[in-house]
Amino acid sequence: MTQGVAGGRVTELLAGWGTTAPTVAHVRTPKTATEVAALLGDNHPRGLLPRGLGRAYGDAAQNAGGLVVRTSALDHIDVDESAATVTVGAGVSLDALLRVALPRGLFVPVTPGTRWVTCGGALACDVHGKNHHVDGSWSRHVSRFGLATPRGMLDDVLPGSPEFAATAGGMGLTGLITDMTMQLIRVPTGAIVVDTERTPDLDACMARMLDNDADYRYSVAWLDCLARGGKAGRGVLTRGNHAEVGDLPGGARRDPLHYAPTTRLTAPRGLPSGLLNRRAVTAFNAAYYHRAPAHATGVESLAGYFYPLDVMSHWNRMYGPRGFLQYQYAVPYGQEDVVHQTLRRLEAAGCPSYLAVFKRFGPQDGLLAFPLEGWTLALDIPAGAPGLARVLDGLDELVADAGGRVYLAKDSRLRPDLLPAMYPRLDEWRAIRDKLDPEATMRSDLSRRLGLV
Ligand SMILES: Cc1cc2nc3c(=O)[nH]c(=O)nc-3n(C[C@H](O)[C@H](O)[C@H](O)COP(=O)(O)OP(=O)(O)OC[C@H]3O[C@@H](n4cnc5c(N)ncnc54)[C@H](O)[C@@H]3O)c2cc1C
Numbered sequence: 133m134t135q136g137v138a139g140g141r142v143t144e145l146l147a148g149w150g151t152t153a154p155t156v157a158h159v160r161t162p163k164t165a166t167e168v169a170a171l172l173g174d175n176h177p178r179g180l181l182p183r184g185l186g187r188a189y190g191d192a193a194q195n196a197g198g199l200v201v202r203t204s205a206l207d208h209i210d211v212d213e214s215a216a217t218v219t220v221g222a223g224v225s226l227d228a229l230l231r232v233a234l235p236r237g238l239f240v241p242v243t244p245g246t247r248w249v250t251c252g253g254a255l256a257c258d259v260h261g262k263n264h265h266v267d268g269s270w271s272r273h274v275s276r277f278g279l280a281t282p283r284g285m286l287d288d289v290l291p292g293s294p295e296f297a298a299t300a301g302g303m304g305l306t307g308l309i310t311d312m313t314m315q316l317i318r319v320p321t322g323a324i325v326v327d328t329e330r331t332p333d334l335d336a337c338m339a340r341m342l343d344n345d346a347d348y349r350y351s352v353a354w355l356d357c358l359a360r361g362g363k364a365g366r367g368v369l370t371r372g373n374h375a376e377v378g379d380l381p382g383g384a385r386r387d388p389l390h391y392a393p394t395t396r397l398t399a400p401r402g403l404p405s406g407l408l409n410r411r412a413v414t415a416f417n418a419a420y421y422h423r424a425p426a427h428a429t430g431v432e433s434l435a436g437y438f439y440p441l442d443v444m445s446h447w448n449r450m451y452g453p454r455g456f457l458q459y460q461y462a463v464p465y466g467q468e469d470v471v472h473q474t475l476r477r478l479e480a481a482g483c484p485s486y487l488a489v490f491k492r493f494g495p496q497d498g499l500l501a502f503p504l505e506g507w508t509l510a511l512d513i514p515a516g517a518p519g520l521a522r523v524l525d526g527l528d529e530l531v532a533d534a535g536g537r538v539y540l541a542k543d544s545r546l547r548p549d550l551l552p553a554m555y556p557r558l559d560e561w562r563a564i565r566d567k568l569d570p571e572a573t574m575r576s577d578l579s580r581r582l583g584l585v
Pocket residue numbers: 149181182183184185186187188189192193203222223243244245246248249250251252253254256257258259260261262303304305307308309310441541542576
């Protein structure tokens with residue numbers, strides 16, 4: 133993002149991954165936890181907010197006119213191989229962590245769909261992966277973390293404490309996580325055995341997932357939101373488990389923990405809006421669906437399975453200057469009709485989604501946690517799509533009435549009055565947050581927009 137110096141301080145125009153509503157903030161990059169603690173102890177009339185790699189889609193990592201604290205220099209990684217644990221600085225990216233951990237046969241227990249997130253950002257949003265139905269979210273695997281608050285430094289915040297509950301999923305509004313210790317999982321290889329199957333419609337996809345997801349650690353479906361009529365919601369279901377050495381092709385067995393993902397393409401700046409137009413994407417979706425096998429099993433690299441979008445850096449530029457938003461919600465089992473309605477309403481309004489990811493969630497604790505036992509749908513939609521605001525406002529109400537919620541890490545437009553229905557433990561969260569930060573120093577564009585703080 134653009135950068136300047138005003139009154140000796142660095143100012144930057146900061147946006148979320150969807151690039152819809154950038155704002156200017158002063159930016160500091162402290163080098164140590166002690167520097168962080170000192171910074172948080174200062175007076176910040178326009179508020180302060182931690183920022184990792186800015187992969188939240190909306191305005192969660194922005195603080196217009198205030199201070200944004202980058203965590204990139206908090207980058208130490210200390211692996212305990214015998215215990216399969218790691219202590220990391222909050223600014224360590226998943227990419228950096230995996231380059232150290234995987235050659236030792238260790239992998240993160242939960243990973244989002246990109247390796248370009250920080251561990252601090254992952255805990256602050258309490259991210260989920262393709263294995264939530266088995267392993268829960270990121271915070272379940274964290275045994276302690278350090279938290280710099282405006283009232284002082286907490287070196288060891290432990291699971292079960294109010295500070296832990298309010299910070300995991302607390303969107304950076306309880307303080308700055310400086311470091312954390314977490315349990316990793318042991319893996320024999322850097323590959324996944326993937327079962328791929330086409331599902332002819334949404335009901336068939338749900339039925340397959342309910343039938344035998346239990347056989348797989350990871351499960352995710354891509355849905356074709358542009359297919360119409362009886363084909364609506366047809367998709368490709370890809371489910372997998374970590375590969376054993378014997379599953380690898382001959383040559384790969386010599387170095388089973390090989391991990392060297394690369395970025396092959398960079399989307400250029402200045403692409404026009406409308407490049408991802410309906411006709412092009414309808415053709416792409418149809419080709420993708422028909423190219424997928426009716427049912428087949430193969431072996432894929434970890435990066436190929438978990439991070440397919442990372443092959444192109446800055447792929448968000450493909451949406452042009454208006455950007456895009458990701459609309460992700462979760463609804464409980466029994467509310468499948470909300471998913472059907474979503475596809476129908478987007479189609480009827482002519483603003484279909486170009487990337488639709490469908491997963492299942494298991495049970496989840498937490499005060500501001502997004503996952504709840506049931507289904508989750510994530511849709512990437514160009515920001516300028518006509519009629520979009522009305523459709524999504526209607527869907528928000530449908531989701532809230534169904535006992536579901538919208539994911540704050542992706543949000544850029546939710547109406548604040550729906551928040552208490554979606555997050556029924558909001559007041560409990562606020563009470564703990566207010567004790568950690570009575571002057572409401574921790575603030576973000578998201579917190580102002582939704583009245584969180
Ligand atoms: C391609 C792509 C795929 C994704 N897939 C998934 C997915 O499958 N599952 C999922 O759950 N999410 C997913 N996400 C969202 C992403 O995982 C989260 O938004 C994550 O928090 C981003 O990490 P970050 O370091 O970029 O944090 P940022 O975007 O910089 O910040 C996000 C929030 O965390 C806070 N924060 C950051 N660092 C700290 C810290 N050290 N202390 C306290 N607060 C902090 C910020 O204040 C902000 O509120 C995806 C995002 C992208 C772009």
